[in-house]
Amino acid sequence: MILEIKNLKKVYGDKTVVNIEHVQIRQGETIGLVGNNGAGKTTFFRMLLDLIRPTEGEVLSKGENVMQHDQWKDYTASFLDEGFLIDYLTPEEYFTFIGSLNNLSAADVAAYLTQYGEFFNGEILNSGKYIRDFSKGNQNKVGIAAALMQKPELLILDEPFANLDPTTQIRLKKLLKEYPGNMTTFISSHDLNHVTDVCNRIILVEKGRIIKDFKTDENTLKELESYFSA
Numbered sequence: 001m002i003l004e005i006k007n008l009k010k011v012y013g014d015k016t017v018v019n020i021e022h023v024q025i026r027q028g029e030t031i032g033l034v035g036n037n038g039a040g041k042t043t044f045f046r047m048l049l050d051l052i053r054p055t056e057g058e059v060l061s062k063g064e065n066v067m068q069h070d071q072w073k074d075y076t077a078s079f080l081d082e083g084f085l086i087d088y089l090t091p092e093e094y095f096t097f098i099g100s101l102n103n104l105s106a107a108d109v110a111a112y113l114t115q116y117g118e119f120f121n122g123e124i125l126n127s128g129k130y131i132r133d134f135s136k137g138n139q140n141k142v143g144i145a146a147a148l149m150q151k152p153e154l155l156i157l158d159e160p161f162a163n164l165d166p167t168t169q170i171r172l173k174k175l176l177k178e179y180p181g182n183m184t185t186f187i188s189s190h191d192l193n194h195v196t197d198v199c200n201r202i203i204l205v206e207k208g209r210i211i212k213d214f215k216t217d218e219n220t221l222k223e224l225e226s227y228f229s230a
């Protein structure tokens with residue numbers, strides 16, 4: 001088991017925004033986190049990554065509490081928002097920097113980036129622009145590619161399809177579905193179509209609580225659509 005969440009709560013003032021009793025995530029699962037605005041998805045991801053402290057409870061990554069250990073950082077990569085980027089670098093400088101943190105040489109990084117030509121659609125590399133001058137969608141591409149470049153065992157992406165054009169959304173789905181190895185993927189999304197296509201398990205949250213947790217099958221999209229249209 002790669003992740004275990006126990007009695008995890010985040011309270012702001014008198015509002016409990018995350019309240020998850022127990023979840024186990026096995027290696028290789030692809031999990032989609034769905035729920036309306038304010039359901040607590042981002043707050044939950046931030047606690048998985050020790051970016052905010054839970055009010056109660058714990059997140060165990062391979063059995064170790066993420067608040068007390070650092071080893072999980074070696075096999076976890078994530079992109080939640082543009083705050084993960086360094087906006088005064090060019091994408092090449094950023095990839096090289098992230099690569100250096102993961103023991104990848106400049107040559108490794110360059111070789112890796114050639115695989116992403118299609119995903120980047122000619123707009124990311126060799127532009128001479130700083131990350132801050134890219135559109136939000138293109139910034140997301142940089143962040144997602146940098147996360148994948150780390151070949152993580154655990155990948156966490158917050159709304160990866162948001163702001164991407166339809167062509168890139170389809171390319172991203174392909175990248176995630178065909179990613180080699182036994183990566184565990186946790187993504188949040190408002191796109192029920194994409195999330196059921198990519199994920200083999202769906203966790204549905206509402207007001208911080210898990211309402212449903214099930215394996216994806218041919219009926220899942222219909223079920224989710226009817227749940228959200230109610």
Ligand SMILES: Nc1ncnc2c1ncn2[C@@H]1O[C@H](COP(=O)(O)OP(=O)(O)OP(=O)(O)O)[C@@H](O)[C@H]1O
Nearest residue numbers: 012013017035036037038039040041042043044190
């Ligand atoms: N620092 C904070 N202080 C107070 N309330 C907060 C804080 N951060 C988040 N919240 C509240 O927690 C709730 C959950 O927010 P969160 O961003 O986790 O939801 P989400 O499911 O990611 O939503 P969205 O789909 O809109 O991105 C919201 O009601 C939000 O206003």
